[in-house]
Amino acid sequence: MAARPLVARQPNERLQTLIQEAACSNAGLARRVNMVGAERGLDLRYDKTSVARWLRGQQPRGRAPGIIAEAIGRKLGRTVTIDEIGMANGKNLASGVGLSYAPTVAGAIEQVCELWRSDVGRRDLLTGSAVAASALVEPSRDWLISGKDPQVERAAGARVGMADVAAVKAMTTALTDLDHRFGSGHVRPVLVHYLNSVVSGLLSGAYREQVGRELFAAVARLTELGGYMAVDTGQPGLAQRYYIQALRLAQAAGDRAYGGYVLAASMSHLAAQLGNPREIAQLARAAQEGARGQVTPRAQAMFHAAEARGHALLGDA
Template sequence: MTTRAERRPNHRLASLVEEAGFSHAGLARRVDQLGAEQGLDLRYDKTSVARWLRGQHPRGIVPMLLAEVFTQRLSRKLTAEDLGMAGCRPDYAGLEYAAGPGEAVEIVSGMWQADSARRPALAEASFTPGALVVPSRDWLIGAGDEDPQRAEGVRVGPGDVVAVRAVGEAFRRLDNSFGGGHARQALVRYLDTEVTTMLRGSYNAAVGRDLFAAAAVLTRLVGWMAYDTGVHGMAQRYFVQALRLAQASGDRSLGAYVLTTMSRQAIYLGHGREAVQLARVAQQGALAGATPRVRVLLYAVEARGHGLLGDVRACLAALSRAEQALAQASPEIEEPDWAAYLDEAQLADEYAHCFRDLEDHRKAREFAERSLRLRGTEYTRSRLFCSTVLATALLGLGELDHACGIEAEATESAEGLRSARAMDYVREFSHRLSPYRDSPAVRDFAERTDPFLCAAAS
């Protein structure tokens, strides 16, 4: 922490305050207002601004909020570093939305390097709902970068991009079957060594677009793995940078995919309002040119947010739009590789989760059973999640023994899965069994699931 003796007047901030014509009270009020828009209860005043001008750095994401205030007032992109607050960087590193492709590479490669070296700052970062607004807005209004191309460094060709995509597909399969805890560090090392070198190499515009898209997919995946293992601040930062890489690629559907991933994390952490907002931003930015399966994703994730908020009408309307989109899917329509999983089994799973949140046990059971019938066995984690939704519905319908049997069988089928989310699903169901703890079915369930919980926690 900076001591009083070490502080120096912040001349950069003072210059910007003068240029923008802010009074100290006016600047404090605008920061409070922007924070309130993002769910933060800030109470700064003119004294706070005076302290900042003397060299004190506000905590958390407030430097980013300040930068956003000046960006809006002066109509040019400003960062916390521009405000003379580079010393705050560890508090929000990774949440910055780069001004261009070159800066995006520097930010994300720095994260890969820090993660590969297991530096604690990234792993210990906290999830910040208020930091979701600026990146999603910047992606939405961004007209796309100039074609990313470079003339220096090792030559990168189409075959190199194909290799990156193949690596991503292999890690995606590992994640689906065994959870994010098995191979995340291996993927980080690949990004830190191979992909960083490619992004800093030489390539033409066409290869550059494809390379940035492939890097975005892998960055989203490594964030997804962090999310699956419960490291939510790190995951959020990877998602923000994956969104920036997707923008550089010019692929709006890919950017929307990343935003829906951010929305899913918000749902998991209980931030329904933010989840709906992210899903709708994704729709605004990509719906016009989206393929049917991409539209399924955009509407289904919005429905999940409404379900969490208990908004039955909005939830069912979004699910209906997702179902209509899936009906338009056809083998003749070329879909993104990452959208292949958006099939009838996945949509039934989304329905089941929504009805669980809406406490409609009969509907949740119906759709969970449908999803499990259709879902491939290679989707170990997804099958466990859906089985837990089914067991929860059965419990709500008074079928205690059946519910315990379904959940116990699901955990036994998920042997080897390393996923904090999977553990949370099983533990949350176990908590629902508390009123029936003396039942033989519950005692048998506890005995059968204990090996899974112990192994998943190791």
């Protein structure tokens, strides 16, 4: 039997173009990638030879493509997607992005920014994704047993202040109004591009503790709105990813009440649309337990109503 011919890798021309645009050497890019990795708690040891291999078409594994995109984006002063650097792997993006509930604040920032980048850069891969049944309830358990993140303050990056937080809140209000007037199909692309091009930079910036908590709270609400719009445009699998990340951002904000809302209203509603009554009840119950003593009587009643709906659909007495 004749030997199968080797398939030559294609040079990564997209990455080459961006490196030239950034006026960055291979060694310089490697250093920047290692620095971004260190911020994420990773001990990366790339060098100029590693970059040369990427340019020849080698695909780094794991979280490396997102970190490379982040490093180049910082040098260029704009958001760069994995697709732009020629390292988008359709199967990986469609399967796991946005479904993890990160254990750390740094991981949460990375997760949600990767979701936004993927949504903008590879929309076709995410819009057709199905709901991951196992991820309907698992994030609620992580949220339920997790305490408040001890610190969200960041020292590296551009300074972020309360004016930036106010801008995110104002944008959320404006986009909500536009959604009510014209529908999610018209508005959602604007929301996603704003998250990817502006909000990702804010989360990666430098902020004091109080500003950081307020920022995470505002971004949680805007991310939840992105999930709502995904449901409205017939993309439940994408909505699930946005809801999971909104829940994690609410934890970083220290806002248990809003986390409960995401579970009992947003994720529970998604479970109802998918015909999963047991998950409706479980999500609502988690909201009650996790936000106990931190919500208004009206919100608590809404949580109980959601649980009752799940039991009714199950046929429980």
